[in-house]
Amino acid sequence: MRANFFYGWVVVAATTLCLFTFSVFEVYGVFFKPLMEEFGWSRAVASSVFSLYAISHSFSAVLMGHLSDKHGSRKVIMFGGILVGLGLILSSSVESVWHLYLFWGIASFGSSGLWVPPISTVVKWFEEKKGLAVGVANSGYGLGILSMAPIAAILTSTYGWRGALVTLGFALLGIITFAAFLMKNHANSDGLKVRARKQDPLQVSLSTKQAVFTRSFLILYGIYFFGSLCFTSLLVHLVPFATDAGISSVMAALALGLMGGSTIAGSPAVGAVSDKVGKENMLVACLAAQAVVFVGLLWVDDVWMLYVFAVVFGFSAAGVWALVAPLVEETFGPDKIGLNLGALTTTFGVGGILGPILLGYAFDVTGSYRPGLIFCLFITVGAVLLAYLLKRQKSLD
Numbered sequence: 001m002r003a004n005f006f007y008g009w010v011v012v013a014a015t016t017l018c019l020f021t022f023s024v025f026e027v028y029g030v031f032f033k034p035l036m037e038e039f040g041w042s043r044a045v046a047s048s049v050f051s052l053y054a055i056s057h058s059f060s061a062v063l064m065g066h067l068s069d070k071h072g073s074r075k076v077i078m079f080g081g082i083l084v085g086l087g088l089i090l091s092s093s094v095e096s097v098w099h100l101y102l103f104w105g106i107a108s109f110g111s112s113g114l115w116v117p118p119i120s121t122v123v124k125w126f127e128e129k130k131g132l133a134v135g136v137a138n139s140g141y142g143l144g145i146l147s148m149a150p151i152a153a154i155l156t157s158t159y160g161w162r163g164a165l166v167t168l169g170f171a172l173l174g175i176i177t178f179a180a181f182l183m184k185n186h187a188n189s190d191g192l193k194v195r196a197r198k199q200d201p202l203q204v205s206l207s208t209k210q211a212v213f214t215r216s217f218l219i220l221y222g223i224y225f226f227g228s229l230c231f232t233s234l235l236v237h238l239v240p241f242a243t244d245a246g247i248s249s250v251m252a253a254l255a256l257g258l259m260g261g262s263t264i265a266g267s268p269a270v271g272a273v274s275d276k277v278g279k280e281n282m283l284v285a286c287l288a289a290q291a292v293v294f295v296g297l298l299w300v301d302d303v304w305m306l307y308v309f310a311v312v313f314g315f316s317a318a319g320v321w322a323l324v325a326p327l328v329e330e331t332f333g334p335d336k337i338g339l340n341l342g343a344l345t346t347t348f349g350v351g352g353i354l355g356p357i358l359l360g361y362a363f364d365v366t367g368s369y370r371p372g373l374i375f376c377l378f379i380t381v382g383a384v385l386l387a388y389l390l391k392r393q394k395s396l397d
Contacts, residue, residue, distance in 0.1 A: 007184060008125035012133050014182035015118035016140035018077060021084070021172045021179075022114040023144025025053050025107075026260075030152040034161040035100075045097055049104055051353055054232075056108035058349025061116045065342025068117035069335075072185040080113015081176030088169030092162040114176065116345060120338040121185055123329045130329075131279065135271020135322040142263035142318060149257075216331050217344075219390050223283070224324060224344060226383035228351025229358075230290065230376040231317050235259075236356040241297070241369045242306055251303050255310040262314035270319030271326075279327050280391040282319060287384045289316040294377035298370060327390075 028050050036046050068076045087107025094100045119137060126133045155164035238259065242252035274282040293313045300306050328341050362372035 008122070008133065010182055011118075011122055011125050011184060012137045014179040015122050015137035016143075017175055017179040017182075018114040018118045019138060019140035020144040020148075021081075021175050022111055023141050023148050024084075024088070024152075024168060024172060025057070025111055026145050027149040027152050028053070030149060030156060031161050031165070034156060038161075039097070041097060049100055052101060052105055053108040053111070054352035055349045056105050057111045058346045058352070060109045061112035061342035061345035062339065063342070064112045065116045065120065065338035065340070065345075068120060068338035073117035073121040073338075074180050074183045074185060076113050076117040077176065077180040077183055080110040080117070081173055081180065083107060083110025084114065084176065085169045085173030088165050088172065092165035092169070112342070112345065116338055116342050118179075118183065119325045120329075120341050121183065123325045123337060124185075124334055129272075129275055130326050131271035131274035131282075131323070132268060133271070134325050135268035135319075138267035138271075138318065138322045139264045142260060142267065142314075145260040146257070146264065214332075216390065217340075219386050220324075220327065220331070220344060221347060223287070223383050223386045223390070224320075224347040225351050226379045226386070227287065227290075227317070227320050228348045229355035230294070230351075230380055230383075231355075232348075232352040233355035233359040233372070233376055234313060237359050237363075237369065237372075238310070242300075244369065245300055245306075247303050247306060252306070255303075255306045258307055259310040259314035262311040263318035266315035266318030267322040269315075271322045274319075274323060274326070278391070279323050279330065280387060283323050283327070283387040283390070284384060286316040286319040286323075287380060287387055289313075290320075291377060291380040291384060294373055294380060297373050298377075 032046050035041060064076055064080060067079075084107045087103050087105070087110065090103040091100060091107065094103060119134060122133050122137050123130060152164055152168065155167050158164075159167065235256075238256050239249070239252045242255055243249055247255075270282055270286060289312055293309045293316075296305065296309045300309065324344060325337070325341055328344060329337050332340050358375070359369070359372040362375065363369055
């Protein structure tokens with residue numbers, strides 16, 4: 001019985017824990033109003049902290065990926081966990097916005113150590129059921145969003161926002177330490193070396209510098225840039241869009257919760273199906289589903305329609321991100337997957353900054369979300385076409 005035990009699933013469990021803790025950055029909104037009330041900050045100033053996170057997380061991912069390839073995922077996860085825990089704890093002591101920029105920036109810099117290293121390790125462990133494994137691991141992110149928001153809210157109402165940040169900082173540091181202890185890097189085992197020899201030697205040795213100059217990388221970058229731009233736009237503007245359509249704020253907030261909750265099922269389901277029908281085919285399907293959602297949102301006039309579109313979008317968005325690591329490994333080989341994945345993760349920062357701003361600007365100019373939604377529709381259709389081209393282009397690189 002013991003001889004048949006496959007440690008890869010323990011690595012999946014550890015990665016799920018890492019992504020669960022990573023979701024704390026997505027519930028920054030819980031601290032939004034308490035910070036404004038105590039310091040008298042504007043919404044723009046308070047919102048800028050999330051933008052700082054998006055930038056810091058995305059571009060530190062390149063470093064974390066490189067360190068993971070070189071030193072193994074366990075050390076990098078622990079390093080990222082220390083920065084996250086320390087940054088949250090120090091954030092409880094802020095007295096000005098610059099303090100929060102500094103301390104939240106420390107935590108944000110460490111956050112990429114909770115995604116790129118563990119996900120790239122999962123990919124290295126699995127030859128079969130790779131999509132399922134990555135999908136199950138990614139479900140930790142959805143579970144975290146679903147549970148972290150009420151936990152943070154309860155802690156804030158009980159101990160204040162400062163006490164909540166201290167509690168979360170120590171608790172998450174403990175969880176990350178446990179996850180790092182469970183993590184085992186497969187790069188030093190014979191299994192990965194055997195897999196590497198079976199692949200095209202040119203593909204296996206493809207460095208990040210070489211990869212970024214291939215058409216496949218540029219296509220992937222375009223897909224995930226477009227996807228990030230539209231995903232973050234909807235994440236930020238869904239609630240005000242719904243209230244403008246006459247839906248109550250409570251019902252609109254529930255739609256956002258449904259969008260986050262549906263990612264729990266979306267990641268493993270899309271991953272499992274992609275193992276059978278191909279990663280590129282599922283990427284096309286998920287992006288096409290998002291395009292349908294943007295068409296539907298143009299005609300939303302009832303809450304049930306909003307909920308359907310929110311669930312479909314969350315499910316498909318989770319699938320898109322569940323596919324990124326397997327696609328990177330299949331396209332460029334396993335040797336530098338951490339660094340290559342980190343380079344591709346910068347799309348989240350660029351798209352995350354531009355998307356919400358562009359959608360907000362379009363509303364300010366026109367007084368309606370309709371032009372912004374049409375823009376997102378065309379962008380998503382562009383991503384579908386790029387995904388359709390990806391499989392063909394990979395064979396030409």
